[in-house]
Amino acid sequence: MAFAELYRQALEGDHFKPNRSLLVSWILALAMGGETTRRRLNRSIRIYQRSGLPRLLVLLAKLPLLKSIQPLLVLLPTPHNPQPVAGFTQTQVDQPLREVTLFTGCIANLFDTHTHNATIALLSRIGCDVTVAENQTCCGAAYAHNGEMSQAKACLKQNLTAFANSSTVIYNSSGCGAFLNDYPALMASEEKNPHELPSFLDVLDYLEQSDRFHQLKFKPLQTQVVVHEPCSQRNALKTQTLVYRLLEKIPGLRITPLADNQICCGAGGTKMVTQPELANPMRDEKIAALSLSGAEILITTNHTCALHLMSGARDAGFEGQLMHPVQLLAQQLIN
Incomplete structure (x- = not known):
């Protein structure tokens, strides 16, 4: 049921445009989906993988509709086993360094929560309180790759609103990081933006510069x-x-x-x-x-x-x- 609902949203929602392929429209609709969309999709993927449907779809893969979505289905982690990611993790270090915000993105927030939790574990061990800001979304790269810069800028604005109280945002995906670091150039094309940019830092760079990390x-x-x-x-x-x-x-x-x-x-x-x-x-x-x-x-x-x-x-x-x-x-x- 959830897959059908998501499919309908991709067709009827604001994210669908006739000049896109249906598959790209679906991906981009999911990229902007919120927590409810994620929960439904997680549940649907688990049901799909446990049902025996993947084996059936291999046999039917040459059918036109299935052939068109097969490139997406083969990317699903097997098994799909997402972990909950805490909204706030307080460091156990006696002298905390600072509070940082973790950028969770869209694809990673769905398929790679293990990396998010590993990031939080390491940051908390070097003295950081880690916040996962609500209402953050795709960095915008998925839209930019498909030439839809207005939607990419919409992602920027939503993220800057979510990070309004954050001075340091840590990312763990180089693809997202490359686009996040392009935010100043994107903002320069806007006449007015009420939000200041936080510092976007690669978790690897942040750890490497930490004396406490090198003591671990x-x-x-x-x-x-x-x-x-x-x-x-x-x-x-x-x-x-x-x-x-x-x-x-x-x-x-x-x-x-x-x-x-x-x-x-x-x-x-x-x-x-x-x-x-x-x-x-x-x-x-x-x-x-x-x-x-x-x-x-x-x-x-x-x-x-x-x-x-x-x-x-x-x-x-x-x-x-x-x-x-x-x-x-x-x-x-x-x-």
């Missing part, structure tokens, strides 16, 4: 990890070396870059669902490099890249894990 101890992990460097981190933020420096805090970890990191994995915002014939071969080259690396863990900092790469890894029989670096750091953190 991590459990050894004798395994091989390979690092995917998203285009947003290499080319926009130019902070791809942060991942390696932070992961080196884990004793025994063997860290190598994924081969040909200078080449896009194919995710490209929404391109992985709108142009899978182009995106999937690029992804498959990354998965082939992953298989050759012998790594048990694939690391990436971009949530959409993670969904795209994991769908290919599953198809290739990869039995390891795909993680954001903060997940691995939080997992190995000594209490």
